[in-house]
Amino acid sequence: MPQIPINGQAFTYDRDPDECPMCHHGIQASNIGSNLVSRSDLDGGNTVQILYRCPRNECQKAFIASYTQNRDYRSHYPQGDYYLRNCAPYRPVAPDTADELKDLSPNYHKVLAQSSAAEGLQLDQIAGCGYRKALEFLIKDYAIHKHPDDSGAIKKKLLGACINEYCSDANVKACASRAAWIGNDETHYVRKWEEKDLSDLKVLLRLTAAWILNEMLTEKYLREME
Incomplete structure (x- = not known):
């Protein structure tokens, strides 16, 4: 040494x-x-x-x-x-977010960047709450994108109900639901998923965003190349 x-x-x-x-x-x-x-x-x-x-x-x-x-x-x-x-001092690194997701949910990208900065500053108790908030913005903006006529109702719904009712893609629903479970643990006094932590929440959030992005890109190219 x-x-x-x-x-x-x-x-x-x-x-x-x-x-x-x-x-x-x-x-x-x-x-x-x-x-x-x-x-x-x-x-x-x-x-x-x-x-x-x-x-x-x-x-x-x-x-x-x-x-x-x-x-x-x-x-x-x-x-x-x-x-x-x-x-x-520590300068946070903004997470790499696809332009399509930034356009879909600007607040998702903003909250994600701030949560990542908090984690970089070792504020893990704050970062988990932030990642949970980023998930909610992403899911609700995605749901509004898919169901614009239900915008008012979507904004008022609890995250779990929003996922169950408005996320028709099986992969999006599965990953978002589990991200919400761990995200809720980050905001509550008692943890239900004691074997899971912030790193698992980040993986599930990344998977949710990836499945949403895949669906959006697929729709885009099918629409442009009928």
Whole structure:
């Protein structure tokens, strides 16, 4: 493991960051400074901060990587290894959303991007609620697209009822229903699907969006090439 001297003492840490949190390119970060936050009231004990600089000409941004001790071994090894916890500042990466889905549901893309940003900032309790909201916008805008005469009713319906009544495609209905189940767990006190988490919600949301996109593209080419 690499070491860094701070105030005449060597601290061992697990690794240097291999991705810039600003430009998100793989890098060999340049170490340009360090600092020790030594406070017994901090969760996890001491924190080693290392200041890095992105070597890419297109970026050149500086960022701070924070390393904390493994609290399980802190009492036995007070100067033990430090492990990378996060890098800041962090610039969120907007998710890649097809133009057809952006046109179908602009709020879906907006909420999805904000949820992804929250997750990137390790706000996982907030991100789950956001992904659930993104699903609702996507499904209701999709339902309105398919059934414009029922727009008023669709907007007022609960998400589960909207999926059951207005999603005729079997794949859309199956994936959206399961995404809604996990999404509801992200907003409720008690979880029903304890073995599923945020990563499963994201996969099901991505699958739902993909099936909707496939249906829209199929309709488009069948309409244009009768």
